[in-house]
Amino acid sequence: MKKINKVLVANRGEIAIRVMKTLKLLGVKSVAVYSEADRTSKHLSYANEAYHIGEAEASKSYLNMDKIIDVAKKSGCDAIHPGYGFLAENSIFAKKVQNSGLIWIGPSSECMRSLGDKINSREIAKAAGIPTTPGGTIESIDQAKKLAGELGYPVLIKASAGGGGKGMRIVQDEGELEKAIELARQEAQAAFADPTVYIEKYIVDAHHIEIQFLIDKEGNSLFFPERECSVQRRYQKIIEETPSPTIDRETAIKMGKAAISVSKKAGYEGAGTVEFIYDKTEGKFYFLEVNARIQVEHPVTEEVTGLDLIAYQIYIADGQTISISQESLNNRISGHAIESRIYAEDPDSDFMPSIGKVEHYKEPFGVGMRVDSGFFKGSEVSINYDPLIAKLIVKAPNREMAINRMYEALSSYHIAPIKTTIPLLKRVFKHKKFVEGDYNTKFLDLYKEDLFSQSSSNKYVSEGLALLEFVKQHKSTYLITDEITSLPLCWDMLGKWRG
Amino acid sequence: MEKVIINGETLEYEISSQNDLYTVTIGDESKKISVTKYGEEYLVFDPDKHSFVSADVYKSKDKVIVWIEDEEFTIEEEKEEEFASGEGQAENVIKAPMPGVIKEIKFKEQDTVKKGDTVIILESMKVLHELKTQVDGTIKSISVKPGAQAGPSEVLVEIEPEEEK
Structure with missing residues (x-):
């Protein structure tokens, strides 16, 4: 490294550990931060140094920008890696980091600000010639009615500042439109302090497919094989796989090129992801948004390419150029990878968080199995943070073998007494439709009777x-x-x- | 007949053990099963079929979670059973905490005992275990003789607790 020799990781849990592991491989020192609730958390032992930054509540610790920057300066760091969540896509924080003389490992604050506004990011995509889901902004109720009529019902009302399904509503006919806009505005205001909403065509056979990319400071770029993330609950992913069983290679390459052109248009530097909605009926893809961070599901891409995406984030932030060509990347791609998200949630009680101590904990291990976890026996699942316990990633020569390997791995992942998504995930990997690769974003809803019923036919x-x-x-x-x-x-x- | 709740459903079964072999009867079906500690986990062996499965257990006060092959289920007991000495409430019976052979009986019926007195010595897995009374009182009945086999949780001795003075 030229400039980056010590990095503060402004996060906790599995992603903090993931970043620290790569820092160690690169010979870069790492600094952990922790809240009152995390005094004995797993991520601390992976860092060279650790600093207490405040109370358990995230707003008083992991979101405390000035405190984090202060620790980075005092501990002699050159850069800050934000992970995902918390401050990862906060353009104000990125600006403060840059202004303090530290290197921000991520795209510039200007780029993050312009992509963070969803209406604006759709404009950038259009300018780059990438189709966006048909729709538009709302000027008045009459104009909204006219636009929705042209698009054809059902339509989707979405918050401009949104994410995670908040401020999002499906409207079946014109009679519901006005009320839905009003409610979406209220939700958007409450969640993001911005009531701006817009209308989009609602795609019935929708697939969530995304492209991981890298762009360095000289404009060299790489796009990676697509990830299909259509198994979702409350608009949040629980299973991701690469390659997608839905699209062909030709479409994947078109999406890859589209991802690069949107991101370059936005002035992006570093690792990022462009999310698309793929309409299987029409065979068309539409730009959805850019995630200006390392994503939870990045490991599946690492598994099929053998590359370390965190290392590339650091190389690019350090000013180095991407040394691998698109062609040689394409030649590296092999096999099939799947990720399962193990959340401390009870899938049979509407995904209610399951809080408490992890008293029994055994991780699966073996060829082609990877566990990125932030927990061990004795760890506490707290109400203060995301309930993600771990990501279980498998790789195998083909999709069928990967599914079987995932089922094996899930069966030997033992966590008690808290409830987790493991039983649901096991049912998904045994479900005929998933195994056939015939699923879309409505999968969990459509087959809820197969997937959420507690089967009690135990053989043993x-x-x-x-x-x-x-x-x-x-x-x-x-x-x-x-x-x-x-x-x-x-x-x-x-x-x-x-x- | 034992009663448990498995994944929320009540199940009645019988279990007996001889040496290291259990016989579990559910309805009309009986199955012979042996269990061995296997590293951090367990091996559950079916001697009739010469097949084995690996298993893992989490045990808390009110329930047990069992992982066997690709299955996971919760077993809850209808009522809490007390096992062994030391822990739990004092009770006026002495049970065999594990299968074994009665080596010695130190008192006879109608003898007076004090809390902590060793009443029976049980040999199990080459180790001698002292089974003690948890209450002061008089021995009401002894249901075993030296040399006898004792099954798990079998009641060996009943004690009439001393009246509070």
Whole structure:
């Protein structure tokens, strides 16, 4: 590295660990920060140094911009890596970091600001010649009615500043439109302090497909094989795979080129992702948004290319150029990779967060299995942060083998007593439609009866009961043995019994 | 007959053990099963079929979660059973905490015992275990003789607790 020799990682959990692992590989020192609730969190041990930055509430610690910058300066860091979430796409923070003389590992604050506004990012895409979902801004109710009529119902009302499904509403007919706009505005105001909403055509057979890209300071670029992220709950992904079972190679390359042209138009530098909606019925893709950060699901791309995306983020921020050509990247691609997100949520109770201590924790391991986790036995799932426990990533020569490997891995991922998404994920990987690759963004909804019903047809009940008996007896054995050995005269007393 | 709740559904079964072999009966079906500790996990062996599966267990006060092959299920007991000495409430019976052979009975019926007195010595897995009374009182009945086999959670001795003075 020329300029970057020590990096503060302004995050926690699995992504902080993920970044620190690469920093170590690059010979770059890392600095962790932690809140009051994270005094014994897993990410601390992966850093060279760790600093307490405030209370458990994120607003008083991981979102405390000045404190984080202050720690970075005092600990002699050259750069800040934001991970994802928290301050990762906050253009004000990026600006403050740059103004303080530190290197921001990510796109410039100007670029993030212009992409963060969804209406504006659609304009950038249009200017780059990339189709956006048909739709437009709302000037008045009459104009909105006219536009929705032209698009054809159902339509989608979305918040300009939005994300995570907030301020988003599906409208089935004109009668519902005015009320839906009003409600979406209220939600958008409450969630993002910006009531601007817009209308989009609602695509029935919709697939969420995205392109990972890299652009360096000299404008060299790479696009990666697409990730299909259509298995979602509440507009949040839980399974991602690459390549997609939905689109052909020709479409994938078109999407890749589109991703590069939008990002260059926005002045992007670093690693990022362009999200598209793919309409399978029409065979068309539409620009959705640019994620100006490293994404949760980046590991599947790493697995099929053998590249380290975090390392590229750091190289690019350091001013180095991308040394690999698009062609040689294409030649590296092999096999199939899938990621499952293990959340501390109960899928059979509407994904209610499951808070508490992880008392039993065993990760799967083996060829083609990767666990990016922020937890171990004894870790606490707290209400203060994202309930993502881990990402389980598998790689195999083909999709069928990858699905089977994922099922194996999920079966040997044991977490208790908190509830997780593991049982749901196992049902998905056994579901005929998923196995056939015939699924879209409505998958969980459409097959909820197969996926959320608690099946109680267990083959190994007798074995379980015998095991229960065995464990109970052995627990007693240890207890009594301890008691005997703690008696001062135990050997005397036992003497005559031991020949 | 034992009663448990598996994934929310009540199940009645019987279990007996001889040496290291359990017989689990659910309805009309009986199955012989042996269990061995296997690293951090367990091996559950079916001697009739010569097949084994690996298993993992999480045990808390009120439930047990079992992972066997690709299955995961929760077993809850209808009522809490007390096991062994030391922990839990004092009770006026002495049970065999594990299968074993009665090596010695230190008292006879109608004898007076004090809390902590060793009443029975049980040999199991080459180790001698002292089974103690958790209450002061009089021995009401002893249901085993030296040399007898005792099954898990079998009641060996009943004690009439001493009245509060």
